[in-house]
Amino acid sequence: xxxxxxxxxxxxxxxxxxxxxxxxxxxxxxxxxxxxxxxxxxxxxxxxxxxxxxxxxxxxxxxxxxxxxxxxxxxxxx
Amino acid sequence: xxxxxxxxxxxxxxxxxxxxxxxxxxxxxxxxxxxxxxxxxxxxxxxxxxxxxxxxxxxxxxxxxxxxxxxxxxxxxxxxxxxxxxxxxxxxxxxxxxxxxxxxxxxxxxxxxxxx
Numbered sequence: 001x002x003x004x005x006x007x008x009x010x011x012x013x014x015x016x017x018x019x020x021x022x023x024x025x026x027x028x029x030x031x032x033x034x035x036x037x038x039x040x041x042x043x044x045x046x047x048x049x050x051x052x053x054x055x056x057x058x059x060x061x062x063x064x065x066x067x068x069x070x071x072x073x074x075x076x077x078x
Numbered sequence: 079x080x081x082x083x084x085x086x087x088x089x090x091x092x093x094x095x096x097x098x099x100x101x102x103x104x105x106x107x108x109x110x111x112x113x114x115x116x117x118x119x120x121x122x123x124x125x126x127x128x129x130x131x132x133x134x135x136x137x138x139x140x141x142x143x144x145x146x147x148x149x150x151x152x153x154x155x156x157x158x159x160x161x162x163x164x165x166x167x168x169x170x171x172x173x174x175x176x177x178x179x180x181x182x183x184x185x186x187x188x189x190x191x192x193x194x
Binding site: 062064067070 | 160
């Protein structure tokens with residue numbers, strides 16, 4: 001079942017209020033997305049930790065309704 | 079099998095093989111684009127690895143997610159340590175970090191293919 005890109009962004013922003021969230025709908029089908037998230041909360045965290053934080057923000061949807069979300073994260077510089 | 083039993087199986091698999099890829103399909107016949115990308119990177123680097131096809135075992139398919147607290151497949155393990163899924167492995171390969179990790183863990187690969 002597809003998920004709206006604005007819903008994805010909203011969930012991520014709710015967890016990381018400072019985040020810059022860029023979402024691309026890769027196939028134009030509302031089902032294959034690429035998200036890039038930049039937040040100061042990623043500072044000092046490994047990539048696995050950063051991605052887990054985003055997955056937690058998506059409250060279990062990742063791997064479920066969201067089966068195709070390519071994710072990149074980066075700490076926000078000062 | 080209970081989840082605990084499957085976790086024990088996974089623990090043994092990642093302890094007894096230097097590099098293990100839990101994937102949909104096999105390294106020769108991946109059945110998912112994300113799994114295929116990681117298999118291609120490992121193949122490109124000439125890494126010897128064990129592939130575990132989660133599509134053949136629903137127990138492993140579910141238990142691997144709780145084992146690593148990671149919601150998706152593929153999942154790459156090097157020397158027993160969870161490295162990441164497709165996005166992280168691809169980014170690490172492009173940045174040369176995957177090669178550094180293999181070096182640091184003493185895992186052989188084809189250094190002539192180390193650059194993107």
